[in-house]
Amino acid sequence: MEGGLRLKEAIASRILILDGAMGTMIQQLDLTEADFGGPQYDGCNEYLVHTKPKAIRAIHDAYLDAGADIISTDTFGGTPLVLAEYGLEDQAEQLNQTAAELARKVADAVSTPEWPRFVAGSMGPTTKSLSVTGGATFDELAESYRVQVRGLLRGGVDVLLLETSQDMLNVKAASEGIRQAFADLALSVPVIISGTIEPMGTTLGGQNIEAFYLSVEHLHPLAVGLNCATGPEFMRDHIRTLSGLAESGVSCYPNAGLPDENGHYHETPAAFATKVADFAKAGWLNLAGGCCGTTPDHIRALRQALGGIAPRTLPPAHTHAVSGLEPVYLEDDNRPVLVGERTNVIGSRKFRKLIAAKDYETAAEVARAQVRSGAQVVDVCLADPDSDEVADMAAFLPHVVRKVKVPFMIDSTDANVVETALKMIQGKAIINSTNLEDGEPRLARFAGLAKQYGAALVVGTIDEKGMAVTRKRKLEVALRSYDLLVHKYGIAPSDIIFDPLTFPCGTGDENYIGSARETVEGIRLLRDRLPECPTILGVSNVSFGLPPAGREVLNSVFLYECTKAGLGYAIVNAEKLERYASIPEHEKKLAERLLFETSDA
Ligand code: HCS
Known part of the structure; x- marks a missing residue:
């Protein structure tokens, strides 16, 4: 032997x-x-x-x-x-x-x-x-x-x-x-x-x-x-x-x-x-x-x-976990884990300007502010169409990894950007995200990166037919992705995080009527069918296009329903998260009606 x-x-x-x-x-x-x-x-x-x-x-x-x-x-x-x-x-x-x-x-x-x-x-x-x-x-x-x-x-x-x-x-x-x-x-x-x-x-x-x-x-x-x-x-x-x-x-x-x-x-x-x-x-x-x-x-x-002392035996497998300088475990009593979304050049004009000006120290402070307000993970998106995303990632990350102890979520659809980032991060990061939109090759490439560098992987419920809106389609796409990732590419089930997608509920787009309820039920279905895989949601998408005044209330009510259904991670603006308990009853009712009335009627 x-x-x-x-x-x-x-x-x-x-x-x-x-x-x-x-x-x-x-x-x-x-x-x-x-x-x-x-x-x-x-x-x-x-x-x-x-x-x-x-x-x-x-x-x-x-x-x-x-x-x-x-x-x-x-x-x-x-x-x-x-x-x-x-x-x-x-x-x-x-x-x-x-x-x-x-x-x-x-x-x-x-x-x-x-x-x-x-x-x-x-x-x-x-x-x-x-x-x-x-x-x-x-x-x-x-x-x-x-x-x-x-x-x-x-x-x-x-x-x-x-x-x-x-x-x-x-x-x-x-x-x-x-x-x-x-x-x-x-x-x-x-x-x-x-x-x-x-x-x-x-x-x-x-x-x-x-x-x-x-x-x-x-x-x-x-x-x-x-x-x-x-x-x-x-x-x-x-x-x-x-x-x-x-x-x-x-x-x-x-x-x-x-x-x-x-x-x-x-x-x-x-x-x-x-x-x-x-x-x-x-x-x-x-x-x-x-x-x-x-x-x-x-x-x-x-x-x-x-002499004579027995060797240690293995403990039960731990739940889904990621790390920066400190760990984050996802357990049923600490959900949802909040992901700070402001270090994002698409979502934040202020952050985009700082990156464009190469003021990385101040840009990294945006991450710090998110963590101070309760973010347990920091999402970093540098996909500015007017800039070189790989170069921006390589320049920005060294500043931010020194400033916060929480895990990072690398938010890019470009595998080169993701790999550049993973070569600069000590901990177990999260890659956000991949999907089956172009079939298997992209899923495979991202799975390879997750395995090589040790990262969890967000998988959107999107396939060649497009974004899954109904709960049935969300489950169908998730099951297919799961099968490929686990059985063909060797990803541990607990390292797969499904994003069942959320759509704007107030834009009048008829494709998305009732979609908020479908997302909530999609989360529930995924939790029941694939219990080892956490879910994640970019919560504020649901209120996209609505007047700023009501958005936080709507986001908070939606997040509350998603959490009850089993949501693992919530991508939010940690500084602006309205506490559900402090929202007046009538405002909650109003938000619930706007979110769910069409599908529940
Ligand atoms: N095994 C090494 C470790 C040094 S820190 C040595 O030299 O004893």
């Missing part, structure tokens, strides 16, 4: 032990410039597999001897991007291959059918963070990881370990590089994603543990977890939360406590092992090991402490 498969089997049956630190173990060797191969390579740990392979082999040996099931390669900084600091970028693929071969040989020497040992290809976060420092593009980072992965695969690793991940956009770029490397070599191995939560409670990129998990869930990692930054105590809450949420394995390999001012770690093997074993006893772990400051003694103690 090949390594990746054996590893999957092993992690299902017991808590696997990963090795401990590599970097701090190397530090303790007090190597000289000459050991690194000369002053120009001084400090390049990854070059040691070339200049001092025995030293690296001894570290691997010591961890295997201590009882590690998995050892990780000496390739933490092995992307060409990082190796370029030493002028070694052209040797990146070879160095990764050498490191993997070395670990492979050591592991295979002690591996038995009863106790197989595995090799993880270590992949650090690089020296750039797409969301924080900049300095590289998504595509450059993906390409750099691709080279590293090719070397690791050629060297025979069983699993890739994306570790110390501080920015989930970097992880998305890495996963793109991994995807390409798998294609290059026509083989694949599982991936473990290990993030780093700083003592202040978020990743460097600003995400909390839930948002971080939701950002990478689509990659279906073998395990997801935390390493580095802190000792076990600080990880406790995060690991508990992750354990209750993750539909993959959960891993944890902390530092040996927080370092002192000299960078030394003091948590003893016994104390470290007891704390990590407490997590395991609580049923939170599938994989454990150590990070900076841990030694073979820590791993030996950990192996002993974990």
Whole structure:
């Protein structure tokens, strides 16, 4: 059986032990410039597999001897991007291959059918963070990881370990590089994603543990977890939360406590092992090991402490959720989730002018104002026919992603615009929208983007025959879209958000007479027939063309009825949302008559 498969089997049956630190173990060797191969390579740990392979082999040996099931390669900084600091970028693929071969040989020497040992290809976060420092593009980072992965695969690793991940956009770029490397070599191995939560409670990129998990869930990692930054105590809450949420394995390999001012770690093997074993006893772990400051003694103690503790079992699947820097879950008691609609060049003249003037900072304030007024998601539409939508998206998004913590909804019918946006968003965004108007190709293209970058997808009930007005047609189009998306394109049902469409009720257009009732009943029907898929509605469309004075009341009454029918998301102007409870009775009656009288008569 090949390594990746054996590893999957092993992690299902017991808590696997990963090795401990590599970097701090190397530090303790007090190597000289000459050991690194000369002053120009001084400090390049990854070059040691070339200049001092025995030293690296001894570290691997010591961890295997201590009882590690998995050892990780000496390739933490092995992307060409990082190796370029030493002028070694052209040797990146070879160095990764050498490191993997070395670990492979050591592991295979002690591996038995009863106790197989595995090799993880270590992949650090690089020296750039797409969301924080900049300095590289998504595509450059993906390409750099691709080279590293090719070397690791050629060297025979069983699993890739994306570790110390501080920015989930970097992880998305890495996963793109991994995807390409798998294609290059026509083989694949599982991936473990290990993030780093700083003592202040978020990743460097600003995400909390839930948002971080939701950002990478689509990659279906073998395990997801935390390493580095802190000792076990600080990880406790995060690991508990992750354990209750993750539909993959959960891993944890902390530092040996927080370092002192000299960078030394003091948590003893016994104390470290007891704390990590407490997590395991609580049923939170599938994989454990150590990070900076841990030694073979820590791993030996950990192996002993974990003996006989059962691995974590999977929690029930979570409901529909998306994320920005924080998560948004859609549950029956928090509906409708409000989507702020003012960062839209078609709907807001003020916003359009700001974008046209390239005043992105002030334009991003529009999003902030929506969030202050209660928007839980921000819709961004830059489809100005007089402007370049891709360029506007690329210029505006970096400003707004720093200003609000909520998830983004990318509102465009142009796949290039959507892809540009998804390469700039750490979280799990929503794509708004696709449909079957031109048949399957557009649906397929958008489904591909949703899967690749990890996004939910709004699907309008429109097909080749046009927009669905009646409840029956809405359901028919939704069922067909569902079937294609789930069964042909592999989209998770809970990542599909149906937009049953709403039409202006006051324009006198006879096509839309009774359409408000059809929309409400369409929502009800969709909830009954496709309960895993949320619904969404651009609520204010219903009052389009009516005098401004009455629009808010009408929108609010309509929203109230849609919510009762099961609406998941409501796209609204959060600053102008009239509270239903505060609308006088007679005004409600009037609005209800205008909305529903024709079809109810
Ligand atoms: N496994 C890596 C992580 C560093 S944060 C190491 O060097 O120990």
